[in-house]
Amino acid sequence: MIDIKNLYKAFGEIKVLKGIDVSIAEKEVVVIIGPSGSGKSTLLRCINYLEEPTAGEIIVDKIPLNNESNINKVREEVGMVFQRFNLFPHMTVLENILLAPMKVRKLSKDVARADALSLLEKVGLSDKAQAYPAQLSGGQQQRVAIARALAMKPKIMLFDEPTSALDPEMVNEVLEVMKKLAKEGMTMVVVTHEMGFAREVGDRVLFVDDGKIVEQAAPAVIFEHPHEERTKLFLSKVL
Amino acid sequence: MNFDFALVVSSLPLLLEGAFVTIQITAISVSLGICIGLFAGIARISHFWALRALAAVYVDFIRGTPLLVQIFLMYFALPVITGMRIDPFVAAITACSVNSGAYVAEIFRAGIQSIDEGQMEAGRSLGMSWSQTMRYVIVPQAFKRVIPPLGNEFIALLKDSSLVSVIGFEELTRRGQLIIARTYGSLEIWFSVAVLYLLMTLTISRFVAYLERRYKTDDRH
Numbered sequence: 001m002i003d004i005k006n007l008y009k010a011f012g013e014i015k016v017l018k019g020i021d022v023s024i025a026e027k028e029v030v031v032i033i034g035p036s037g038s039g040k041s042t043l044l045r046c047i048n049y050l051e052e053p054t055a056g057e058i059i060v061d062k063i064p065l066n067n068e069s070n071i072n073k074v075r076e077e078v079g080m081v082f083q084r085f086n087l088f089p090h091m092t093v094l095e096n097i098l099l100a101p102m103k104v105r106k107l108s109k110d111v112a113r114a115d116a117l118s119l120l121e122k123v124g125l126s127d128k129a130q131a132y133p134a135q136l137s138g139g140q141q142q143r144v145a146i147a148r149a150l151a152m153k154p155k156i157m158l159f160d161e162p163t164s165a166l167d168p169e170m171v172n173e174v175l176e177v178m179k180k181l182a183k184e185g186m187t188m189v190v191v192t193h194e195m196g197f198a199r200e201v202g203d204r205v206l207f208v209d210d211g212k213i214v215e216q217a218a219p220a221v222i223f224e225h226p227h228e229e230r231t232k233l234f235l236s237k238v239l
Numbered sequence: 240m241n242f243d244f245a246l247v248v249s250s251l252p253l254l255l256e257g258a259f260v261t262i263q264i265t266a267i268s269v270s271l272g273i274c275i276g277l278f279a280g281i282a283r284i285s286h287f288w289a290l291r292a293l294a295a296v297y298v299d300f301i302r303g304t305p306l307l308v309q310i311f312l313m314y315f316a317l318p319v320i321t322g323m324r325i326d327p328f329v330a331a332i333t334a335c336s337v338n339s340g341a342y343v344a345e346i347f348r349a350g351i352q353s354i355d356e357g358q359m360e361a362g363r364s365l366g367m368s369w370s371q372t373m374r375y376v377i378v379p380q381a382f383k384r385v386i387p388p389l390g391n392e393f394i395a396l397l398k399d400s401s402l403v404s405v406i407g408f409e410e411l412t413r414r415g416q417l418i419i420a421r422t423y424g425s426l427e428i429w430f431s432v433a434v435l436y437l438l439m440t441l442t443i444s445r446f447v448a449y450l451e452r453r454y455k456t457d458d459r460h
Contacts, residue, residue, distance in 0.1 A: 084357055086357035099367075
């Protein structure tokens with residue numbers, strides 16, 4: 001589903017990604033862990049070209065990310081959830097969800113609306129359709145952001161530290177929605193510090209440090225018997 | 240000192256006509272200025288350097304030369320190039336809107352740049368194009384933030400529109416001059432003209448304050 005070959009990314013002089021190779025299969029849930037500044041968010045953001053790679057090849061759903069029209073095509077297939085939600089504050093929850101399906105997929109308002117309402121039900125926020133983002137809690141905002149991404153019927157969902165900006169008591173409501181998605185067979189790439197989630201939901205865990213994938217394995221393997229010293233050191237600090 | 244109230248009263252219809260023309264120029268120039276300014280402001284932050292450069296030259300030229308000179312250029316210099324006489328009304332409105340557009344462009348640019356980058360990223364990640372995201376996500380939010388500076392710009396434009404009197408266009412200031420030429424009532428007429436300008440600018444600033452309040456409650460942000 002996603003093929004990344006020899007991916008490099010530098011911001012000016014600072015090299016953030018130093019040769020990443022990874023393939024992600026359909027319906028796979030891949031969790032990326034690693035210390036801050038290791039490049040894990042940058043890696044995720046390269047998949048839908050929010051960051052332009054310095055070198056390397058990215059192919060998403062057989063579409064190579066090499067020109068503007070392909071990039072837009074890929075973005076229609078790839079949903080993204082941000083750490084800071086990035087809901088549109090001037091629109092109601094419903095309008096947030098309707099916008100892209102109507103403008104990009106050219107759905108009629110009635111069709112898009114029916115979809116949006118069933119997505120709101122799925123994330124448990126049916127009663128908030130007419131609310132503005134600022135009236136919601138962080139956890140509710142993030143669930144709306146997930147519904148907004150799902151409204152484009154993406155084949156892949158990217159999560160960039162979706163619970164890092166949340167108060168602790170709101171983390172679970174968001175993780176529950178993500179678990180539900182994983183169970184339904186959504187292909188997911190998740191950057192997170194939630195090791196419990198990685199262990200429970202992940203099919204594979206990538207440990208990224210200093211711009212490289214240091215180690216990757218099934219969660220049971222990586223959490224119980226990490227090979228690399230750096231992985232052991234990192235896990236000993238976060239577990 | 241003798242203040243002739245009768246002169247004020249008898250001149251009022253003519254002055255009000257002039258004030259109405261001032262409102263007309265301002266309203267039309269403001270509307271055109273917003274359109275020009277919106278595009279020029281977006282061009283200022285475009286990814287295409289040619290667009291960016293063009294917009295920068297426009298803004299620099301307008302902000303770096305007096306409006307009075309721009310009006311002369313429009314009314315006296317342009318016909319030399321085109322070989323066609325230009326109507327004072329057209330010249331006045333063109334000069335004012337092109338002038339206002341440059342200031343509005345800077346207001347919009349600042350407003351757009353004040354919107355969190357995550358908004359553009361969210362729009363793009365949903366598959367919307369740069370211009371769709373601008374149109375539906377960024378600009379509506381920026382618009383609310385620029386209401387106060389836009390209001391100031393319109394007040395400034397209303398006052399600056401008095402400059403088009405120099406090409407003989409009969410707005411409020413020109414009307415005042417013409418009445419004084421006939422009646423010699425400098426004190427009464429300039430005083431009345433000033434009061435009329437003040438009434439108009441106060442109305443605009445009240446209106447802007449109202450808009451600001453209204454959009455604030457809508458946004459809750």
